[in-house]
Amino acid sequence: MAMEVGERILVTGGAGFIGTHTVLQLLNEGFKVSIINNLDHYVEEAVLRVRELVGPHLSQNLDFYSGDIRNKEDLEDLFSKNKFNAVIHFAGLKAVGESFAYPMRYFDNNLIGSINLYMTMAKYNCKKLVFSSSATVYGQPETIPCVEDFDLKAMNPYGRTKLFLEEIARDIQKADPEWKIILLRYFNPVGAHESGRLGEDPKGIPNNLVPYIQQVAVGRLPELNVFGHDYPTPDGSAIRDYIHVMDLADGHVAALQKLFKLDYKGCNAYNLGTGRGTSVLEMVAAFEKASGKDIPIKLCPRRPGDATAVYASTEKAEQELGWKAKYDIDDMCRDQWKWVCQNPWGYQAKP
Numbered sequence: 136m137a138m139e140v141g142e143r144i145l146v147t148g149g150a151g152f153i154g155t156h157t158v159l160q161l162l163n164e165g166f167k168v169s170i171i172n173n174l175d176h177y178v179e180e181a182v183l184r185v186r187e188l189v190g191p192h193l194s195q196n197l198d199f200y201s202g203d204i205r206n207k208e209d210l211e212d213l214f215s216k217n218k219f220n221a222v223i224h225f226a227g228l229k230a231v232g233e234s235f236a237y238p239m240r241y242f243d244n245n246l247i248g249s250i251n252l253y254m255t256m257a258k259y260n261c262k263k264l265v266f267s268s269s270a271t272v273y274g275q276p277e278t279i280p281c282v283e284d285f286d287l288k289a290m291n292p293y294g295r296t297k298l299f300l301e302e303i304a305r306d307i308q309k310a311d312p313e314w315k316i317i318l319l320r321y322f323n324p325v326g327a328h329e330s331g332r333l334g335e336d337p338k339g340i341p342n343n344l345v346p347y348i349q350q351v352a353v354g355r356l357p358e359l360n361v362f363g364h365d366y367p368t369p370d371g372s373a374i375r376d377y378i379h380v381m382d383l384a385d386g387h388v389a390a391l392q393k394l395f396k397l398d399y400k401g402c403n404a405y406n407l408g409t410g411r412g413t414s415v416l417e418m419v420a421a422f423e424k425a426s427g428k429d430i431p432i433k434l435c436p437r438r439p440g441d442a443t444a445v446y447a448s449t450e451k452a453e454q455e456l457g458w459k460a461k462y463d464i465d466d467m468c469r470d471q472w473k474w475v476c477q478n479p480w481g482y483q484a485k486p
Contacts, residue, residue, distance in 0.1 A: 141165075141166075141167055142166055142167065142220040142221065142395070143166070143167040143168070143169065143217065143218060143219050143220055144161055144166050144167070144168050144169070144219065144220065144221050144222070144223060144391065145169050145171065145213070145217070145219045145221075145222045145223070145261075146158055146161070146168055146169070146170050146171075146222075146223045146225065147170075147171050147172075147204055147222065147223070147224045147225055147226035147252065148171075148172055148224075148225035148226030148227065148267075149168070149170030149171070149172060149182075149223075149225065150170055150172040150177040150178065150179075150181050150182050150199070151172070151176060151177070151181075151225060152324070152334070152335040152336070152380065153225060153267070153321075153324055153380060153383055153384070154170070154172075154225045155181045155182070155184075155185050155333050156328060156333060156380045156381060156383070156384040157223065157225075157383070157384040157387045157388070158170060158185055158197065159185050159188055159189060159328070159333065159384065160381075160384040160385060160387070160388050161387075161388060161391075162185070162189045162193045162194075162196055162197060163189060163193070164388055166196070166391075167196040167197075168196060168197050168198070169197075169198040169199075169200060169213070169217060169219070170182065170197070170198070170199045170200065171200045171201075171202045171204065171209070171210075171213060171226070172199070172200075172201065172202075172226070173201070173202065173203040173204075173226075174201065176338065177201075178336060178481075178482040178483070180482040180483075181333065181336070181482055182197075182199055184332045184333055184482075185197065185333065187332065188328070188330060188332055188333070198217075200213055203248070204226050204248040204249070204251055204252050205243065205244065205247055205248045205251060206251075207251050207254075207255070210251055210252060210255040211255065214255050214256075214258070214259040214261070215259075219256075219259070219261045220261070220263065220395075221261070221263035221264065221265070221391060221394055221395070222252070222256060222261060222263070222264050222265070223264075223265045223267070223387055223391065224249065224252060224264060224265070224266050224267055225267045226244075226248060226249075226252075227244055227245040227248065227249070227267070227296070228240065228241055228244045228245060228293070229269075229293060229342075230293065230342035231271065231291045231293050231294070231342070231438075231440055231441070232342060232438060232440075233293075233342065234291055234292035234293035234294075234296075235291060235292060235439060235440065238292040241292050241293055241296050242292075242296065245293075245296035245297070245300065246296055246299060246300065249300050249303070250303070253303070253304075253307060257307075257311070262311070262313050262314040262315065263314075263315045263316075263391075263394045263395070264304065264314070264315070264316045264317070264394075265316075265317050265319060265387055265390045265391055265394065266300065266301070266304055266316065266317070266318050266319065267319060267321070268297045268300070268301055268318045268319055268320045268321070268404070269293075269294060269297045269320060269321055270320050270321060270322045270323075270376070270406070270408070270445055270447065271289055271290070271291065271293060271294030271297060272287045272289050272294055272297050272298045272301060272320060273285055273287065273288075273320075273442075273445060274287070274288040274289055274290045274294070274442065275290060275442040275443065275445075276442070276445060279412070279444055279445065279446055280410060280446050280447055280448040281320075281406060281445060281446065281447055281448060282406075282448045282451075283320070283404045283405065283406060283448075283451050287301070290440045290442065291439075291440035294440075301318050301404065304316050304318060304402050305402045307402075308401060308402035309402075312400065312401075314402070315394045315399055315400060315401070316401070316402040316403075317390040317393060317394060317402075317403055317404075317405060318402065318403070318404040318405070319386060319387065319390055319404075319405055319407050320404055320405065320406050320407065320447075321378065321383060321407050321408075322375065322376035322377070322378050322406070322407065322408035322409075322445070322446065322447050323343070323344070323375045323376060323377045323378060323408075324377075324378055324379075324380045324383050325343075325344075325345040325377050325378070325379065325380065325467045325468075325471060326345075326379040326380045326381065326462065326466065326467035326468075326470045326471050327380065327470045327471050327473065327474035328380075328381065328470070328474070329381070329470055329473070331470075331473040331474050331476070331477040331478070332474075332477070333474070334471065334474030334475070334478060334481075335380075335471075335474075336478075336481030336482050337481075340356070344375075344415060344418060345377070345418065345422070345467070345468075345471055347359055347360075348418070348419060348422045348430055349422070349471055349472070349474075349475040351430050351431065352422065352426050352428045352430060352472070352475065353475055353476075353479045355479070355480075357431070358430075358431040358432060358433045359419065359430055359431065359432045359433065360432075360433050360435045361415055361416070361419075361432050361433065361434050361435060362435050362436070362437055362438045362441065363415075363435075363436070363437035363438070363441060364434040364435075365437075366437070366443045366444075367443060368414055368443065368444060369414065370414050370416045370417070371416075372414045372415035372416045373414065373415055373441060373442070373443060373444065374412040374413065374414045374415075374443070374444035374445070374446065375412065375413065375415075375444075375445055375446065376408035376409055376410070376411065376412055376413070376445065376446035376447050377409070377413055377418065377464055377467060378407060378408050378409055378460055378462075379460065379461075379462035379466060379467045379470070381462065381470075382407070382409075382460040382461055382462055383407055385458060386405075386407040386452065386456070386458050389452075389456040389457060389458040390405065390456060390458075393455070393456055403455075405451055405452040405455070405456060406447035406448060406449055406451065406452060407447070407449075407452060407458075407460075408446060408447025408449055408460070409446075409447070409449070409460040409463070410446065410447055410448065410449040410460075411446060412444055412445075412446040413464055416432075417464075418464060418468075419432065421464045421465060421467075421468045422468045422471070422472070424465070424468070425465065425468035425469045425471075425472045426468070426472045
């Protein structure tokens with residue numbers, strides 16, 4: 136169903152990795168977009184490049200607000216000056232390892248910030264929400280692929296914040312059926328925009344596999360630490376479901392379009408993945424093929440909170456959202472390598 140022209144969408148954390156790619160697709164689909172982002176992980180250059188990619192005409196439909204959803208005054212200021220038709224909520228911290236070291240930081244950012252957001256949305260009668268959840272809510276599933284109605288049991292503080300926020304969303308919607316909510320459980324986002332102009336730009340040592348591989352490939356890091364090489368998998372390394380960030384962005388557009396349908400109701404969860412598992416060592420090999428570089432690896436012990444194998448069942452998203460991942464790991468590695476060749480230091484010039 137086509138949207139009414141000019142629906143305005145608030146995207147929290149919209150200047151981040153998944154956020155920028157999603158904002159780009161929203162603008163291309165004719166939405167008006169407002170981003171709110173704090174300065175913790177935000178780089179102004181990323182938003183400028185979104186504007187560049189959509190061109191001057193569509194760029195007029197993008198507003199940026201520097202603010203923090205943990206600050207109620209920032210949200211009040213934003214909602215009092217704008218009429219939002221829906222919110223896509225990305226803002227939050229997302230590193231499993233860091234969450235063990237600093238759980239309070241995760242509860243503050245992810246829980247308190249989100250609760251402030253939901254209260255402000257309710258006050259201003261904005262009750263359509265797409266929430267950025269995670270496959271970490273499945274913990275170590277007893278069987279794979281992961282199906283949306285599995286029992287949920289996160290294994291780390293980061294995953295627990297996502298699980299708590301899913302439960303909060305369900306409670307809000309039960310109490311007030313005017314709310315329409317979609318929870319998107321991402322698997323492992325990688326890749327970059329095909330132009331090489333947008334991509335992932337982690338600060339410091341990356342927490343995720345593929346940005347780590349890319350930094351080894353361009354010589355920023357000496358070797359790749361492979362955590363766990365004695366898992367009960369074909370090559371001993373952990374298995375994950377890697378999904379191209381552009382497929383993920385399109386999944387958000389599909390979810391948003393679902394929320395605007397008159398017959399949609401409730402709070403429903405959907406997996407966004409490819410439905411295929413790829414081991415860490417298989418991903419290393421695919422990146423070596425795409426880049427023509429050797430990736431030296433160092434085998435390390437398993438990390439706490441890491442599951443052996445996790446990949447998605449994607450049938451529900453295919454049937455109900457009309458969405459299916461298009462790209463494979465060769466596409467992901469090709470686009471990631473193009474991004475890193477053009478931007479070896481991310482969005483900054485060499486420091």
